[in-house]
Amino acid sequence: MYIKTLTVSELNGYIKKLVDNDFILGNSNVKGEISNFKLHSSGHIYFSIKDEYSKINCVMFRSSAKNLKFMPENGMKVVVKGRVSVYEKDGAYQVYCNDIEPDGVGELxxxxxxxxxxxxxxxxxEVTHKKKIPSxxxxxxxxxxxxxxxxxxxxxxxxxxxxxxxxxxxxxxxxxxxxxxxxxxxxxxxxxxxxxxxxxxxxxxxxxxxxxxxxxxxxxxxxxxxxxxxxxxxxxxxxxxxxxxxxxxxxxxxxxxxxxxxxNLEDLQSKVISYKNNLNNLIDFILKEKRNSLELLKRSLDVNSPYSYIVNEYNNIDRLKELMNIKIRTRLEKEKEKLIKANSLLTAHNPMNILNKGYAIIENEKIGVVNTIQNLRKLDKVKITLKDGSEEFYLNIKN
Incomplete structure (x- = not known):
């Protein structure tokens, strides 16, 4: 009889196929006590379950582990659900878990x-019914x-x-x-x-x-x-x-x-101190702004105040008064010069000045100034004006 010689890999592969094709082993619930529990950084879970006579290794991949409603611990009695298969590399069989439940609490x-x-x-x-926690x-x-x-x-x-x-x-x-x-x-x-x-x-x-x-x-x-x-x-x-x-x-x-x-009282006190400092800084800033604003308003008021306006107008009045006086004096001087010129001209042409030279003015109340001998012969009465005054004379002039 011919017996085929198998390699270790072939033997483990053959056993794996037998196990994987077994209906009971493909859908198993196994109960026992957890030991050697390890949650890997990858999210996979590795552990063993045991009873008083035997032990079997288990693995639960991250995709199943994230759905667990509790975290398994060493010493916890559980029921694992999954399939039994062979890990060919080591030739060891183990349970690949889909779910884990505490033993005896399924009804709960x-x-x-x-x-x-x-x-x-x-x-x-509902979140809408939840009350806010007081701070x-x-x-x-x-x-x-x-x-x-x-x-x-x-x-x-x-x-x-x-x-x-x-x-x-x-x-x-x-x-x-x-x-x-x-x-x-x-x-x-x-x-x-x-x-x-x-x-x-x-x-x-x-x-x-x-x-x-x-x-x-x-x-x-x-x-x-x-x-x-x-x-x-x-x-x-x-x-x-x-x-x-x-x-x-x-x-x-x-x-x-x-x-x-x-x-936290210390945190609150720190916050209060921080708020106090911020408030003081804000108050100082506001006061500084208001002070600057008041200074600007005061300057504006000083520039535009009625008192300043009046004081400035007093200066303007004094300036206008001085300007008016200058113009009046200038005008008076001009008019005075005109008057002097007119007086000089009038004096130069004043007929009374001729009297100072020995001339006389002969007037008659009827004809006025007598300026011809012919008219003079016709008159009985004349007024003669010389440089020292006037006097009437009666005439008795014969042809």
Whole structure:
């Protein structure tokens, strides 16, 4: 009988084909405990699952890993879904995972997804219904277990960020049958405390069973109807509950919830100092601008003021007065010269001046100046004017 000799690669390839063509191995659900868990920087996940007798390697590619609803951890009991195949290079078979679920909580996940879908359709998760977180909360109500790590983390963060912020701790059950009712009563009570600005609902990490009280429908409506802002910090970063979806803000951890709720006093003081300096600088700038503006207005007023105008007009009046006096004096001088010339001319042609030379003026009241002997012979009475005066004379002139 002839037996073909196979290479190692051929043998591994043959086994891989057998495994890949097996229907059961192609669609397997395998349960066990996670060990050697590694999240690679590429996004792929490598781990093993084991029970008390055996172990098998698993790999989940990034495309499937990004859809996980939780982050697997070492020691966690899970059910992996996928296919079994052979990695030819090493000749090892492993499970190529499409999904991972915590073992024994499949029904809880179904109930969670069902309630989530119902409340989402009713609009309880809408962003428009979420209240704005106050920037400067003075008093914060904290709903959590009084003995857990969550309350200590919140207190430590609050003291570090702002020691003046007051915390009102309302102790509640955070797991078990009566936990949801306990939390609802706490929300109702803190809503009646007038000076509370924010409510923190917090709990440390745990399994889905331990966090199940935060997936209660009545609690969801209590959070939705709260008049106070509610921040949830339930579990670890990968844990999501119905309470997180309904709340006004979901924080990944209790400490992160405190970071959101408690404002940093040192930062606020720095801001106040910065605002004060900016305000002082702005005031100084405005005052300087206003002062400059007033100076310009004052200069403009000084230039255009009635007083300055009047003073300047006084100078103008004095100048006009002086100019008028000069013109009057000039005119008077000119007129005086004209008068002197006229007087000289008049004096030169004054007939009275001829009298000084021995001449006389003979007048008659009827004919006036007598300037011919013929007329003189006809007269009986004449007035003779000489240089020293006039006198009438009677004539007795014969032909």
């Amino acid at each position: 996940y179904m109930a969670f997804e069902k309630l989530k879908s119902k409340l989402q359709n009713q609009g309880l998760f 400067y909360a003075r008093k914060i109500g904290v709903i959590t277990s009084p003995t857990g790590a969550a309350v200590r983390d919140i207190i430590n963060v609050a003291k570090r960020r702002n020691s003046t912020t007051e915390l009102l701790i309302y102790p509640v059950l955070v797991q078990g049958m009566n936990a949801s009712e306990s939390i609802i009563k706490a929300i109702e009570y803190l809503n009646k405390v007038n000076d509370i600005d924010i409510i923190i609902l917090a709990r440390g990490g745990g399994s889905i069973e331990e966090l199940w009280c935060f997936n209660d429908e009545k609690l969801a409506y209590s959070i939705y109807n709260s008049k106070k802002v509610i921040i949830t910090g339930v579990g670890h970063e990968t844990d999501y509950t119905i309470a997180d979806f309904v709340s006004d803000r979901r924080a990944p951890t209790p400490s992160a919830a405190a970071e959101l709720a408690v404002f």
